[in-house]
Amino acid sequence: MAVSLHLGSRSSCPGLRRDPLSSLGSLPRFEIKLQRGTVQRRGFLRVCCERGASAVVEKKDEISRKGSEGRDAGFSVVMKFGGSSVASAERMREVANLILSFPQERPVVVLSAMGKTTNKLLQAGEKAVSCGVSHVSEIDELSFIQDLHLRTVDELGVDRSIISVFLDELEQLLKDIAMMKELTLRTRDYLVSFGECMSTRIFTAYLNKIGTKARQYDAFDMGIITTDDFTNADILEATYPAVSKRLHEDWIDDPAIPVVTGFLGKGWKSCAVTTLGRGGSDLTATTIGKALGLREIQVWKDVDGVLTCDPNISAEAEPVPHLTFDEAAELAYFGAQVLHPQSMRPAKESNIPVRVKNSYNPQAPGTLITRGRDLTEAVLTSIVLKSNITMLDIVSTRMLGQYGFLAKVFSIFEDLGISVDCVATSEVSISLTLDPAKVWSRELIQQELDHVVEELEKIAVVNLLQNRSIISLIGNVQRSSLILEQAFSVLKKKGINVQMISQGASKVNISLVVHDSEAKECVRALHSAFFENGNGYSSEVSSEGPLPNGSSVH
């Protein structure tokens, strides 16, 4: 099949080092040949020009198993390993063995920084701001990072020179921060990038040493283009064709397993290193999965999959066998640390299954995340807690029936650039929750909250309630009355007062707001009722029948 189309004028993208269509002039004629057998589903072609990025051709919702170039580079899965999976030389050896134990797979490997390196880099940066240039070399976290990485290369028997330049540059960067006495968001992103840059170089060198040809990629040099929102950047559409082209071309020139830095990107305007938000390597993995149209995206963690709740809250938490993209996105958004909140988007858009596995226990089946699941398997899949939330009760000062009240309230949040998590409304009042940590830097929280209240008080009576928690019940909440009946029977027995309830339009989440002080106890009681003692995911629950009863609630 051949498709001809006209492309509009091309603007250049400074951030795109290897511009996928760089030879195009304005209004070029461009022909795309799709080889027979490479297209998985029918879709349509569209030309997309993303905010100044180069014009790119995107095969919308139609992913070829053999990549958008139609050539077979043979990649079949992304395998992403988080910090806990590559925390030491021993762990890197195990991860290498794990990859090699699937000889039928041609993986693209995505790695996070080793262990807690990202936290240590941030702590080192904070200390550098105030310690003075001459004391930078004494920062504990710097020594920790140096020791960890040098010990790892020595134990793996690879050359120290692959990371020594990074360690020298890192110390110099900390001295620069000490001299300037400030750590901007842009510098923060550059600082943390050292973690992924080093882990991927070490792992690549090790794979090559044991005879498996591998090639290291810095995400910001291979086409992962983002907004310039330092510390929380969004992936731009130009990324998909750029990544696909780069990986396919390199493979065809010289086949080698790609080992890519997770978490990082390149700002399209600034051309500086950006990060995708904490835990962002999951998003790197799903982005590459979409770019290449792979069979599966694997996210390897230190737990047996997505669990029915945070194992740090309930030791009884169990793996959830099957989730939908919407359920996984919702639980990540509402606080489950296990997945990055945005990571499901590329997987859902390209309908590529995501498997969450345990690198410490590869035999465990893990969690499979797909577009749909058998809803009769489980009504509820998990319970998520998000603490330290601010809640606002806003009651209109105008008379009942006054139109435009909701619009006015939300325009205030829009003007102030503040995002709202949960909302419950009546004609004259709104209750909503804000997650200050998401929007503001720490010092500004109270100041910003005061400003919000001041603006809202022009049209309403406002009650600001801090130290609240959102407990989210994730599952098939089309059966909300059954879930709520069960949940409220538990809360009643515990004497816990729910301050707000919200059921999103997504139909996969009911959120309950309670006080921080009773939230964990509340989650444990709900977990016990819904998932323990024979209740829960694996029990047979018909889509019409009753929920398992709460007999296990104490």
Ligand SMILES: Nc1ncnc2c1ncn2[C@@H]1O[C@H](COP(=O)(O)OP(=O)(O)O)[C@@H](O)[C@H]1O
């Ligand atoms: N619902 C949940 N399911 C699984 N893990 C969870 C959940 N909620 C919180 N966690 C925590 O998330 C951790 C895994 O996420 P993360 O540390 O980001 O992994 P990695 O660094 O390997 O990518 C687990 O060790 C667990 O403590």
Ligand SMILES: N[C@@H](CC(=O)OP(=O)(O)O)C(=O)O
């Ligand atoms: N290293 C980054 C990115 C990341 O995704 O890490 P992990 O996969 O270990 O959660 C962080 O700590 O945020």
